[in-house]
Amino acid sequence: MKWAGAITAMLALPSSFTPLMAEAVKVADRLPIIWLHMAECTGCSESLLRSANPSIDSLIFDYISLEYHETLMAAAGWQAEENLEQAMHKYKGRYILMVEGGIPTGDQEYFLTIGAHGHSGKESAVKASENAAAIFAIGTCSAFGGVQAAAPNPTNAVSLSSVTHKPVINVPGCPPSEKNIVGTLLHYLMYGTLPALDVYNRPKWAYRLRIHDLCERRGHFDAGEFVEQFGDAGAKDGYCLYKVGCKGPYTFNNCSKQKFNQGTSWPVQAGHGCIGCSEPDFWDVMGPFEEPLGDALYQTVFGGLGADATADKIGIALLTATAVGIAAHAALAAVKPPKE
Amino acid sequence: MSKRIVVDPITRIEGHLRAEVIVGDDGIVEDAFVSSTLWRGLEVIAKGRDPRDVPLIMQRICGVCTYSHYLKSTMAVEDALGIKIPYNAELVRTLMNASLFLHDHVIHFYHLHGVDWIDIVSALDADVEKASKLAFKYSDNPINTGENDLKKVKETVAKFANGPQGMGPFANAYWGHETYKLTPEQNLIGLAHYLKALEMQRMIAQMMAIFGGKNPHPQV
DSSP, X not given: OTHHHHHHHHTTOOGGGHHHHHHHHXXXXXXXXXXXXXXXXXXXXXXXXXXXXXXXXXXXXXXXXXXEETTXXXXXXXXXXXXXXXXXXXXXXXXXXXXXSBEEOGGGGGGBEETTTTEEHHHHHHHHHHTOSEEEEESHHHHHOOGGGSTTOTTOEEOGGGTOSSOOEEEOSSXXXXXXXXXXXXXXXXXXXXXXXXXXXXXXXXXXXXXXXXXXXXXXXXXXXXXXXXXSHHHHTTOBOGGGTOOGGGOBOSHHHHOBTTTTBOXXXXXXXXXXXXXXXXXXXXXXXXXXXXXXXXXXXXXXXXXXXXXXXHHHHHHHHHHHHHTTTOOOOSSOOXXX | OOEEEEEOSOOSSSSOEEEEEEEOTTSOEEEEEEEEOBOOOHHHHHTTSOTTXXXXXXXXXXXXXXXXXXXXHHHHHHHHHTOOOOHHHHHHHHHHHHHHHHHHXXXXXXXXXXXXXXXXXXXTTOOHHHXXXXXXXXXXXXXXXXXXXXXXXXXXXXXXXXXXXXXXXXXXXXTTOTTOOSOHXXXXXXXXXXXXXXXXXXXXXXXXXXXXXXXXXXXX
């Protein structure tokens, strides 16, 4: 099981855990999973399909029992609904619930219905969460509301944790990398318990560090070498993208280390700044995505502090010094995102 | 008397879809209604925002055909503002669109649409040797259909199908229905390709990630 070592390292466990990891996933029954789609784009499901270590086919056939997943399951209509009912009954208290997508609520609850009887998305999410062994909110939509919850939030979409009283592990990202989704699952498979979490209930092994901290362009930031506009000489030399809007300094995720698509690349490597997609309300507070937050920093929902106040205060001091130097360039956006 | 048949959720698509069909006594469809049962209002959300942010928002319409909405909404913004893009940008866009085209076809053909005509249970009755030879009828260079490959596929799926936990995503489907027209051997070839295609799509997605940073939802 050659991927066991890589996963053990990613979860920040000592290498002596590698054989244990391999053993744990072999011994266990296939872990029953119910995956629900709410107000979503299926991007998180697609991201799951990109899993290489372990591969998605070995996941499906060897490690998990994917009881309900609308994008992959062969059954449709009432047969699909029956599968969901049976899985919730048969694996009561033992299944993992993974939810993708935000959840319309209030007067707008019926902007999403599922099944012949027209139950709302909220109803099915709440019902499935009642007897789950663990609940993972996959993607920023289900973790924090996501794109449909951006101002003016026409469907009153909210996160999964706002509709259930059960503890929810958030695995945000738009979409989260395949490693973060599968890593969260394997962590549970191995320990049978929930991982250490940060203030936004994100697993610390993945969301502990800022993108900025391990960014491959960090040296250029420290040296004051910035891309001034896309396509300039600095862009060709791989300079720091802060001035063209990179939100890496405010975003907690492991993209700069684990990257996407089996480590092929990540947005900053491809030459576009981070848009902060694993942070709450990033569509409203991180935009415009191609301008630095600059003075806008203190207007964010985090009060400019992010998830790790102490470390970020230092970061802000640094950024403020930088911001003074670049104030001339950090022109205010012509169009501000609408306020609620 | 006419009968109303509701299929909801329609699975193996992106999003939420419901179909209602009215069938007469003679088995002939009298009327049909299709509705998409989710509305998110991305058009409303886009209003009043920085135009550069809008393509990123519109990309979230679909994570399966991820790049197409990004590309078209970028072009819409450029059209509105009269922006001409450089030749290099055109090249990168074409390459990314081509990788999406390739990727989406594989996913759609095998993983979304495939099980509508590949009977997985029937594949377990296939003669491996016959199926392996048959594959040459369809292609000079068949993939993942050597005798050993097919044997492995059959073993994996048989173990899965006969195990105590059932068939997971393939449970309670329409296996054995008369509208599945393929022979067991043809089904086994299809099943072998279904599995191989899971690996291929991962590689194709890497192509988009080279230019776009990640897939789904590239960001350039």
